[in-house]
Amino acid sequence: MDYAEEVRAWASLLRSSKTSTLKFAVARAILDEVRDAATAEGEVHISRDRLSFRLVSYYWYQVRLFRLKQAAAEIQEPNVVRKLRDLNLTSDSKWHPSRSYIQDVVDFVSEDGFREVIPRFHSGIERTIFEVRAGGAIAIAGRPRAFAAALEPLLMRSVMAGWAEQVEQYNLTPRVLAKVSFNGQRRTSVSKWAKPLREFDDACFYCRTATPERVQVDHVVPWSFLFDDAAWNLVLACDGCNNSKRDWVPASRFLTALCERNRSLTDQGAAGAFAKRVHFSMTQLPHGGAEGLKQSLDMLCEQAYLQGFSGDWSPS
Numbered sequence: 001m002d003y004a005e006e007v008r009a010w011a012s013l014l015r016s017s018k019t020s021t022l023k024f025a026v027a028r029a030i031l032d033e034v035r036d037a038a039t040a041e042g043e044v045h046i047s048r049d050r051l052s053f054r055l056v057s058y059y060w061y062q063v064r065l066f067r068l069k070q071a072a073a074e075i076q077e078p079n080v081v082r083k084l085r086d087l088n089l090t091s092d093s094k095w096h097p098s099r100s101y102i103q104d105v106v107d108f109v110s111e112d113g114f115r116e117v118i119p120r121f122h123s124g125i126e127r128t129i130f131e132v133r134a135g136g137a138i139a140i141a142g143r144p145r146a147f148a149a150a151l152e153p154l155l156m157r158s159v160m161a162g163w164a165e166q167v168e169q170y171n172l173t174p175r176v177l178a179k180v181s182f183n184g185q186r187r188t189s190v191s192k193w194a195k196p197l198r199e200f201d202d203a204c205f206y207c208r209t210a211t212p213e214r215v216q217v218d219h220v221v222p223w224s225f226l227f228d229d230a231a232w233n234l235v236l237a238c239d240g241c242n243n244s245k246r247d248w249v250p251a252s253r254f255l256t257a258l259c260e261r262n263r264s265l266t267d268q269g270a271a272g273a274f275a276k277r278v279h280f281s282m283t284q285l286p287h288g289g290a291e292g293l294k295q296s297l298d299m300l301c302e303q304a305y306l307q308g309f310s311g312d313w314s315p316s
């Protein structure tokens with residue numbers, strides 16, 4: 001089949017000037033739906049609620065977990081972003097699709113959020129990627145669907161790169177593309193490092209409770225800011241400290257203590273897999289190595305504050 005027109009449509013979509021990241025979000029939802037479609041052929045039909053749900057799930061991680069701004073000023077951000085940011089939740093940044101506050105945002109987007117997005121999606125695009133059906137559902141016909149399905153990995157990569165490129169303008173934060181692309185699947189667990197950490201210092205890093213019964217491996221600089229399991233940043237925390245710290249940046253005395261911990265861990269000749277990891281991970285920092293660690297930490301924590309993370313946490 002000759003897909004010249006579909007190529008032009010997607011190319012112009014990715015090129016078209018964007019005042020909002022919503023165009024990327026809708027394109028991502030189309031690609032996700034086409035990839036996951038139950039049938040192999042024919043039209044893919046996406047109800048307005050289904051599309052809203054997809055969009056809310058993408059923005060949830062970017063806004064609630066990573067605190068990524070989606071425009072230069074809050075007033076320019078899509079309504080869904082402001083809605084998610086304004087949710088008054090005490091702790092949770094986990095995605096709970098069945099909770100009523102999520103359903104409220106999905107309903108809002110479904111009723112209101114698409115009024116301009118869907119009609120405007122094709123502005124500046126030569127050929128339509130989807131058609132609008134009764135009730136505001138969208139349909140991707142057989143031919144554009146076959147094209148999107150065949151090229152999904154390539155198109156998705158381009159959509160995410162475009163989204164990240166835009167978000168990068170408004171955020172000073174590591175790993176923007178990985179954060180924008182995050183779908184809730186964590187690939188690795190840090191709990192395997194509990195044993196070597198215990199052998200080195202068997203106490204909660206924060207409150208110094210010795211040999212806590214239940215112990216967690218915690219990220220000192222919030223994981224949701226670094227989006228990385230770098231070994232220099234891992235410590236043991238008791239349940240209480242781990243639950244209360246969440247994604248806060250700790251008080252500066254803990255940053256000093258972390259530098260000392262890493263220095264003495266690697267000074268011992270970097271024996272053992274964990275110490276080797278710590279040593280290597282410090283070379284990857286902006287101010288590389290153990291000597292630069294405090295400077296790197298101060299810089300990263302400053303960026304985390306600017307990104308909207310709360311700071312100066314201490315155990316209660």
Ligand SMILES: [Zn+2]
Nearest residue numbers: 204207238241
């Ligand atoms: Zn503790």
